[in-house]
Amino acid sequence: MFRVTNQPIDLNELVAYVTDPEAGAIVPFIGTTRNNNEGRKVIALDYEAYPEMAEKELARIGDDAKTKWPICKMAIVHRLGPVQIGEASVIIVVSAAHRDAAFAASRFAIEEIKKTVPIWKKEVFEGGEVWIGTQTGQPLSALK
Amino acid sequence: MFRVTNQPIDLNELVAYVTDPEAGAIVPFIGTTRNNNEGRKVIALDYEAYPEMAEKELARIGDDAKTKWPICKMAIVHRLGPVQIGEASVIIVVSAAHRDAAFAASRFAIEEIKKTVPIWKKEVFEGGEVWIGTQTGQPLSALK
Amino acid sequence: MKVRVKFFAMLRERAGVADLSKEVAEGSTVGELWRQLQKDYPKLDVPGIRLLYAVNQNYVGIEHRLSDRDEVVFIPPVSGG
Amino acid sequence: MKVRVKFFAMLRERAGVADLSKEVAEGSTVGELWRQLQKDYPKLDVPGIRLLYAVNQNYVGIEHRLSDRDEVVFIPPVSGG
Numbered sequence: 001m002f003r004v005t006n007q008p009i010d011l012n013e014l015v016a017y018v019t020d021p022e023a024g025a026i027v028p029f030i031g032t033t034r035n036n037n038e039g040r041k042v043i044a045l046d047y048e049a050y051p052e053m054a055e056k057e058l059a060r061i062g063d064d065a066k067t068k069w070p071i072c073k074m075a076i077v078h079r080l081g082p083v084q085i086g087e088a089s090v091i092i093v094v095s096a097a098h099r100d101a102a103f104a105a106s107r108f109a110i111e112e113i114k115k116t117v118p119i120w121k122k123e124v125f126e127g128g129e130v131w132i133g134t135q136t137g138q139p140l141s142a143l144k
Numbered sequence: 145m146f147r148v149t150n151q152p153i154d155l156n157e158l159v160a161y162v163t164d165p166e167a168g169a170i171v172p173f174i175g176t177t178r179n180n181n182e183g184r185k186v187i188a189l190d191y192e193a194y195p196e197m198a199e200k201e202l203a204r205i206g207d208d209a210k211t212k213w214p215i216c217k218m219a220i221v222h223r224l225g226p227v228q229i230g231e232a233s234v235i236i237v238v239s240a241a242h243r244d245a246a247f248a249a250s251r252f253a254i255e256e257i258k259k260t261v262p263i264w265k266k267e268v269f270e271g272g273e274v275w276i277g278t279q280t281g282q283p284l285s286a287l288k
Numbered sequence: 289m290k291v292r293v294k295f296f297a298m299l300r301e302r303a304g305v306a307d308l309s310k311e312v313a314e315g316s317t318v319g320e321l322w323r324q325l326q327k328d329y330p331k332l333d334v335p336g337i338r339l340l341y342a343v344n345q346n347y348v349g350i351e352h353r354l355s356d357r358d359e360v361v362f363i364p365p366v367s368g369g
Numbered sequence: 370m371k372v373r374v375k376f377f378a379m380l381r382e383r384a385g386v387a388d389l390s391k392e393v394a395e396g397s398t399v400g401e402l403w404r405q406l407q408k409d410y411p412k413l414d415v416p417g418i419r420l421l422y423a424v425n426q427n428y429v430g431i432e433h434r435l436s437d438r439d440e441v442v443f444i445p446p447v448s449g450g
Contacts, residue, residue, distance in 0.1 A: 198449075234449065
């Protein structure tokens with residue numbers, strides 16, 4: 001299950017999806033909106049995607065993880081639109097026979113998402129808003 | 145929240161407990177009963193604890209994690225009694241501003257639990273049962 | 289030939305449009321299309337920005353040659369997670 | 370003086386008892402208590418087993434000296450998780 005959605009993400013549904021009689025470990029990763037970033041008071045994050053390609057890239061990450069580690073099942077759901085403080089913007093869940101593989105695949109997935117999946121976040125903070133970008137060495141001020 | 149319980153563990157309750165406006169990442173670790181171990185067909189695991197000391201050791205692990213990594217909140221709940229295939233025997237949840245700390249503290253906690261917390265599992269498999277022990281280099285047959 | 293261009297995030301805001309159809313010369317590359325779009329929408333010229341390029345939902349290099357009806361997306365620094 | 374001993378898991382099954390009170394000599398160590406218990410319950414002599422020792426819910430060494438009313442637990446290889 002690799003998708004983007006405008007709805008709140010249901011952690012239980014994802015854990016149920018990856019639960020497997022062969023699995024001894026399930027590692028979810030939940031990315032949440034933090035109330036501060038680089039000294040700014042964050043009000044919310046607002047996510048936008050190129051949805052068809054984002055889902056394709058998320059599935060590609062799942063395929064890559066399966067070739068790298070002996071995992072049972074994996075799911076990634078990324079939320080779009082405004083995500084309030086404390087809410088989940090992304091949930092990755094991995095099940096595996098052993099915890100090493102589950103931790104490694106989870107970690108891999110979140111790093112890959114931040115590198116290659118066409119999803120963008122705009123940070124809405126007290127006094128303004130800014131598109132956050134990690135592929136550029138430019139100061140944020142140059143981007144907006 | 146550091147406890148042992150005879151009831152199924154409620155993942156949502158634990159995630160809600162560690163949710164924090166300062167947190168950008170929540171990493172739960174769910175240990176589940178696997179249907180096989182060392183070539184045996186596992187029917188269930190049956191956990192027993194020295195409960196007062198187990199809870200004290202779980203809290204100690206939480207304290208240690210807080211001194212090692214900048215985490216927000218942590219909770220560990222370990223289930224006792226029979227745990228069926230696919231069910232959770234232990235859930236660790238950690239929230240942190242950044243994912244590095246959340247992953248590291250989660251990993252640390254599960255490794256420590258397996259080393260120092262007075263909880264024991266009996267594996268009930270097709271054809272017998274055995275207490276699983278990791279502090280000893282003896283074959284299982286010598287222990288039972 | 290014609291290609292379809294979609295803009296997202298910062299580029300969508302700067303272009304003021306999310307989706308457009310563009311006539312390009314046979315054999316044009318992704319990079320050539322980008323330079324033409326920057327003439328049409330001068331605000332797309334963001335100093336120092338590093339873009340990735342996708343054609344029909346696959347990443348391609350800037351020298352990739354376009355075909356009729358391709359869907360082309362210019363991908364500013366991603367920041368999901 | 371008297372101490373309270375609790376057995377868990379494999380040791381509980383082998384001793385056939387979960388909880389007992391034991392009279393020990395003043396100044397006895399944890400190790401001495403263990404050797405006495407092995408005489409009372411010969412099945413506690415598990416070849417090759419490595420135990421940890423807890424007094425009043427804290428890990429202690431085998432040479433730890435007991436006090437009256439201590440709660441003593443012999444901890445076989447743990448296997449939580």
